[in-house]
Amino acid sequence: MVQQAIADVTARIQERSRPSREKYLGRIEAMRREGPRREGLGCANLAHGFAACGATEKQRLHQGITPNLAIVTAYNDMLSAHQPYERFPAIIKRAAREIGAVAQVAGGVPAMCDGVTQGRAGMELSLFSRDVIAMAAAIALSHDMFDAVAFLGVCDKIVPGLVIAAQAFGHLPAVFIPAGPMPSGIPNETKAMLRQSYAEGKASREDLLEAEAASYHAPGTCTFYGTANSNQMLMETMGLHLPGGSFVNPDTPLRDALTAAAAQRALAITALGEDYTPVAQILDERAFVNGIVALHATGGSTNHVIHLVAMARAGGLILTLDDFADLSKAVPLLTRIYPNGGADVNHFTKAGGTGFLIGQLLEAGLLHPDAKTIAGHALEGYVVEPYLDGGRLAYRPAAAASSDLSVLRPARRPFSQDGGLKVLEGNLGRAVIKLSAVAPERRKLRAPARIFHTQEEVEAAFCAGELNLDFVAVVRFQGARATGMPELHKLTPLLASLMAQGHQVALVTDGRMSGASGKVPAAIHVSPEAQDGGPIARLRDGDIISLDAEAGMLMAEVSAQDLQERANASCDLEANAHGYGRDLFELFRAHASAPELGASGIV
Template sequence: MTDLHPIVAAVTERIVKRSAPRRRKYLDLIERGRDAGTNRAQLSCGNLAHGFAASGEDKAVIRTGAAMNIGIVTAYNDMLSAHQPYGRYPEAIKIAAREVGATAQVAGGVPAMCDGVTQGQAGMDLSLFSRDTIAMATAIALSHAMFEGNLMLGICDKIVPGLLIGALRFGHLPTILIPAGPMPSGLANKEKVRIRQLYAEGKVGTAELLEAESASYHGAGTCTFYGTANSNQMMMEVMGLHMPGAAFVNPGTKLRGELTRAAVHRVASIGWDGDDYRPLGHCIDEKAIVNAIIGLLSTGGSTNHAIHLPAIARAAGISIDWTDFAELSEVIPLLTRVYPNGSGDVNHFHAAGGMAWIITQLLDNGLLHRDILTVARRDLTDYGKEPALENEALVWNACPAEPRDTSMLRPVSDAFSPDGGMKLLSGNLGRCIMKVSAVDPARWTIEAPARVFSDQDDVLKAFKAGELERDVVVAVRFQGPRANGMPELHKLTPSLGVLQDRGFKVALLTDGRMSGASGKVPAAIHLSPEALGGGPIGKLRDGDMVRVCANTGVVEALVDPAEWEAREGADAPPPPYDTGRELFALFRHHSDLAEEGASAMLAAMETEI
């Protein structure tokens, strides 16, 4: 067995030491939750009667308290393709629970919003804060003390982090995440990008664009590009919180159904009354968090997890920062090319060997912690196998010795890149990250005059007016969590891509987010501290030379230091008000830094424990 890579070991040890006081408090919390917290046995007769009043044929079993009652927290809605399949899951889960003498109830629902629908719209300002709303809704669902185990039904961007953060406050309960899988492949990704850029140039109309988008996003299931939603599913595998291999099996298939059934059976067997107790708060430890970072880097996953993973970790009493990401990125090779980092989508990735092959490669080369507590029967080794049906029975087979498609997957010895492609940049403009796995190395350094904006729509107006036809660093400020909720700025990608294709040196600089599908345009994002409250991006002026360099890890305004120091920050635009955004003013006013998770909820929580 290969020894753990020394950098992986050193970063993990540093996280363990840094986290020790907070982690101890968290473990004490979940011990109290199990041994002294409210649970079904302590409910009064009136409490309990309310809890099983509508449970039908399961009422007698729930009433006795002799078997596990599984709480289902669901993000079902039928407007979003990824979550539409969950509509029938609760009934299937209840049937599977009865097969092993357990019961199940829907504990509650959580909101599930889609960045694809809200991209570039006012609703995107609610996107990041929906994660904390989901976490609180999950806590409310589980607060009824009726459950000894949990199943979480969620897939997309903020939903999985929110479910985990909420469930971790009940970390004494065994918990399994159940995905629904990606939709089948649609329009080729290169063609989709081509049509988007033609539309940005005014060369095709709305009808042609809508036809292309409809051919891309065409049915039930997760979007097939490798953005935040599918990065979530990857992380659940490397953290051991799925049934092995469950991430990328399409909806509506027999295998998908059997994996869900197996998850129900498994959660019923890992409760505290048995001899294989696997509580969520112990499954998510420092090693599991490091595995999640490594999975993200080795697959070119979503930049959004530079925000979500610190928040998930904090909920488990663990402290990580972007320096941890950057140091791991230096030694974790890029083993996949999934769109937007390549031409194929997650279905092609899965067919080529997928998560089983990636996990096996990383384990065999000492680049993942094998000895984590997973929800499977052993350790992370179980996740190096592929699920299949043999004679209608669910089995797990060894993954292929070689990838089935080397345009999608490569071994560590022949990686697409020797590093994970997530760079930490710092300088007189602050501290930010840049994902370079899909960026031509010739564009890793951009030095150009700034054009400064405070609204993404103004960027698009300037593009259409021809004002950006030059080398330019497009700086979009007042996009941080305190200013407007930190929306993604993916709507800018086609226009910036057009400028880059015309031969200009182009980069985006922002205290906002870009997208889980960050692509070929260099983007220095999550700049902290943000403009609102005095962040240095607020000092930037049109025409200032700016250097963004992933090679040296620098983001700086090339302005005389004395002049820079003397400058005042720009005035902030008025706070967003309409489309419900005003309801989230409390979140904006108290949100902390992006590197800490951009959460008002967690910051407030930590002052009380």
């Protein structure tokens, strides 16, 4: 039975979303009635659509009774997480042929890596790449040739963008197929120590590059628990992955078997069969609550406080920060995966993985067991793990106990009684903070503000020895309307170094820090942002900032009248508007919504 707190949040999402959800479902029903019906296409249209197919596929599509699976892929071979997708279309097409169906690559979408663009101009395109991905996927599906979709995407903005596109084509079944994490490299804590040493000038660039290369060393997702791996956890818990599919390593027989099975499952749930399961039926309020619960229980990426809102709004569902906050109070933290510990996702899988985690959350009444999934059964059937039986995919019950309690715990013995994300409020607006890796004694801070407008200004002050004190780094004009809301990971080693020297340090910003904010208390996504005239634009050096993560409070100790009467600071953003393609994204910056509304220009 679902706990009352979970049921209450679900009910209020359903109630506040009723008008927009009904409107959305009405549009999707109209699309379902209209197609896809390939026999309704003009002869030239249809001939164009299968011109490059083999004779058998042409015949099948000509008859119009064979399901056709669209493959929308984020493949590129620069990014380790997406390089394995090079092989997937062939696997999917072969799996389709085996059951008398067809699969075609409908289109590709861009996939950029925040790890590569971190601290560079390209990072200012990162958040908006989510909207571009959604639009690119919509173009791929616009040909009305397809009965279902297999989405190939893993990383930070790619999966949310693909989910938004899936919602736009909610009359089609949609299956998400992950590529899996790379094998474990050097210990994450060793890498973090090298980064801190480099920031302090105690390690060379060669030392740091050697450590980074030993960490990011093979095809697959980075193994720390940032946005990419949080994506995979969400897709499984929200019913868009096959059970146990999230964290199987690339280029292994089990990964290939899961890929083939996912393709065949997508083809089994089209409107041409007896088990029609469009994505609009799966992604309801229960699915989103299940996703938020899993995010809290694993200390997942703060990016998803933005992404889940945008993903839900694409389907007519309205999530608020209060939903995240109330669910966090009810959900215990069950994992410690770097940066919330030393383990990585491979260690998590070995300890019991998603099957054990979902089982524990279901047993505790924290998930909706009846939520629909692509698998042909409800979420309660996901308490399993995949394996190969004579070369064929099979399932067995998930582990009954965690094999490593330092990584994964049962709900009755959590690492903490509430989730890893908190919402902060006060006279500076609203913000979020990831607490799962922040020591309890660091969660409450009162210190003077130091005002910065770029990461580079913080770095320069650090190198000049100006930050050897207790302070709150306020890094503003980093919001979606200002610079595209880049992630600010260059700050983590610097601030962590100051904390290690005994200083009380925190970050307050209208930018992002993703899932890797680590042990530095960071109040992020401050809204309204500075560019929108938010109170953060009226802070001055020396203003005392009080941050109390346990109480959910973020305050400047400035009188309401004084704060109101101050003039907003200005920031020359001309340099951020051009170069590296940034000029092409002016429309997105101008129309971006607030973070708690999804920070989107299209949703």
